[in-house]
Amino acid sequence: MIDVRLIRCLSLSLTVALLPGGSVVAAAAKITVRPGMSIQDAIDAAPPGATIKVEPGTYHEPGAARALTITRNGIKLVAARHGKQPVVLEQSGTQTHGIWVSPPDTLDPADDELPPCGESGRRLQGFQLSGFTVQGFSGFGVYLACVDGFRLRDNTARRNLTYAMFPVRSTDGRLWRNVASGTHSDACLYVGQSERVLVDHNRATDCQIGLQIENSRHVRMRDNQAVGNTAGIIIDVIDERQTTVEADNSVTGNLVQDNNRPNSAPPDAETSEIPPGIGIILDGADRTLLARNRIEGNQFTGLTLVDFCTGRPGACANPGLGIDPRPDGNLVIDNTFAGNATDVIYLPGGGEGNCFARNRPGELKVLGGPLPACH
Numbered sequence: 328m329i330d331v332r333l334i335r336c337l338s339l340s341l342t343v344a345l346l347p348g349g350s351v352v353a354a355a356a357k358i359t360v361r362p363g364m365s366i367q368d369a370i371d372a373a374p375p376g377a378t379i380k381v382e383p384g385t386y387h388e389p390g391a392a393r394a395l396t397i398t399r400n401g402i403k404l405v406a407a408r409h410g411k412q413p414v415v416l417e418q419s420g421t422q423t424h425g426i427w428v429s430p431p432d433t434l435d436p437a438d439d440e441l442p443p444c445g446e447s448g449r450r451l452q453g454f455q456l457s458g459f460t461v462q463g464f465s466g467f468g469v470y471l472a473c474v475d476g477f478r479l480r481d482n483t484a485r486r487n488l489t490y491a492m493f494p495v496r497s498t499d500g501r502l503w504r505n506v507a508s509g510t511h512s513d514a515c516l517y518v519g520q521s522e523r524v525l526v527d528h529n530r531a532t533d534c535q536i537g538l539q540i541e542n543s544r545h546v547r548m549r550d551n552q553a554v555g556n557t558a559g560i561i562i563d564v565i566d567e568r569q570t571t572v573e574a575d576n577s578v579t580g581n582l583v584q585d586n587n588r589p590n591s592a593p594p595d596a597e598t599s600e601i602p603p604g605i606g607i608i609l610d611g612a613d614r615t616l617l618a619r620n621r622i623e624g625n626q627f628t629g630l631t632l633v634d635f636c637t638g639r640p641g642a643c644a645n646p647g648l649g650i651d652p653r654p655d656g657n658l659v660i661d662n663t664f665a666g667n668a669t670d671v672i673y674l675p676g677g678g679e680g681n682c683f684a685r686n687r688p689g690e691l692k693v694l695g696g697p698l699p700a701c702h
Contacts, residue, residue: 359407362386366404366416367395376401381459383412387419393427394419394464396434400451406458413483415460423466425487428454433472440519444473445496445569457481467493468507471500480504484515491515491534494524496569501525508532511591513598514539514561518546520570526551533588535598536561538581540612542568546576557590557603559583559625563610564635564650566642571650574613578620583607585624602627606667611635614656621663622670628694629667632657634676653678658701660684669694 356377360369362384369379381404388394394416395404404426406414416425427434430449433442444450453476460483461468468487471477477500484491484507491507491514494500498521507515507529515531518524519541530552531537537553539561540546553559560583564573583606592599604627609615611634622629635652636643643652655678663686664670670691675681682701691698 365389370395370397370399370402373399373402375399376453378403378405380405380407381414382407383409383414385415385417387417388422389419390422392422393424394422395426397426397428397454398431398434398451401453402428403455404457404459405455408458413460414458415462418463418465422464424470425461425464425468426456426459427467427470428474428477429470429472436472439467439470439472439493440495441569442472442496445520449473450475452476454478455480459483460485461491462486464488466490468510469493471495471497473497475499477501483507485509489513490517491531493517493519494521495519497521497524499523501527502529503527505529506531508534510534512593512596515556516551517541518543520568521546525549530554531556535588535590535592535601537583537586539563540573540576540578541565542570542573544572544575547579548577548581549579550581552582552584553586553606554582554584555588556586557588557598558601558605558608559586559622560607561610562612562615563608564612564652566635566648566650572613573611574615576612576614577616577618578607579616579618581620583620583622583625583629587624587626604628604668606630608633609654609657611650611652611654612657613651613654615658617657617659617662619661621665622667623663623665625667628669628672629664630659630662630670631672631674632659632681633672633674634678636676637674652676654681656680658682658684659686660701661686663687664691667692671696671698673698 433444462485468484471494486509514536515534537556606625606629683698684701
């Protein structure tokens with residue numbers, strides 16, 4: 328229940344217009360939260376479409392598992408700008424998730440990557456997070472499930488151990504100008520089982536994986552920096568998910584540099600098998616455009632194009648494998664490789680239609696080749 332102090336302190340403005348015929352239209356609410364108040368109380372009081380402006384300060388919310396939970400359409404969480412003073416949402420004890428956004432039927436999934444809304448068809452329409460620092464959560468900094476039209480911009484995510492930002496089963500979104508670091512079990516910036524998402528002008532560093540696209544379609548990842556991670560960028564398909572295709576994505580104009588951070592994932596995590604020193608991995612993905620990236624200083628390999636079954640013989644021996652493991656139709660053009668131990672590892676495992684053209688230098692250091700040319 329919202330407390331009396333919050334009711335008195337919230338700056339709530341509603342503009343109401345009386346239209347011909349007697350109909351009434353209310354503009355979206357605007358709510359201000361100040362230090363000492365609860366952001367979650369403001370969310371609970373807000374109607375769909377409300378903008379919640381949060382004044383600078385460090386906020387510790389009382390939720391047991393999640394600091395903030397949003398299940399309404401169109402909520403905008405906006406950090407107020409006063410010079411360089413940040414708005415910080417910090418883990419307050421036992422919380423695994425910083426900000427959770429999903430339909431109500433998905434509040435308690437057994438597996439965060441298999442959200443119930445992915446089966447029920449329930450959706451949220453719109454969400455925006457801008458200008459926040461989200462830090463110190465043992466699971467996810469920002470988790471979105473089944474959200475259409477989301478926007479995550481100008482945020483900082485620090486020391487969120489499993490994922491920093493994680494939209495899953497979501498569409499028509501954008502992540503831009505975010506900075507993520509200190510995610511030591513999995514990916515800083517992840518897009519999974521989603522469609523039509525733009526990931527641009529972000530920086531990911533000191534993470535197990537800098538940026539990742541998994542089981543998704545029509546994702547554009549451009550003009551990002553993946554620097555100082557264990558692996559810079561991964562584009563992959565994986566079995567046992569609600570969507571089974573990784574295709575028609577583009578990875579362009581990114582800086583993928585010095586991804587030599589030692590692997591620190593827990594031994595039982597799948598990511599514990601990632602060797603340090605990897606720039607980009609295309610794992611079982613189809614029809615990826617990989618172009619105009621600068622891939623340099625990675626001490627194992629700049630680019631690995633591989634089928635899903637390589638390294639997973641047990642999984643691929645299963646007759647019930649629910650994905651096509653072969654990478655087909657990937658186009659690798661106009662990239663610059665420099666200072667990598669090996670520029671390209673090419674193990675397509677029967678994948679067809681992959682090709683390479685106009686990459687620099689002209690003589691790449693290759694294992695597993697030869698690299699097929701584009702015609």
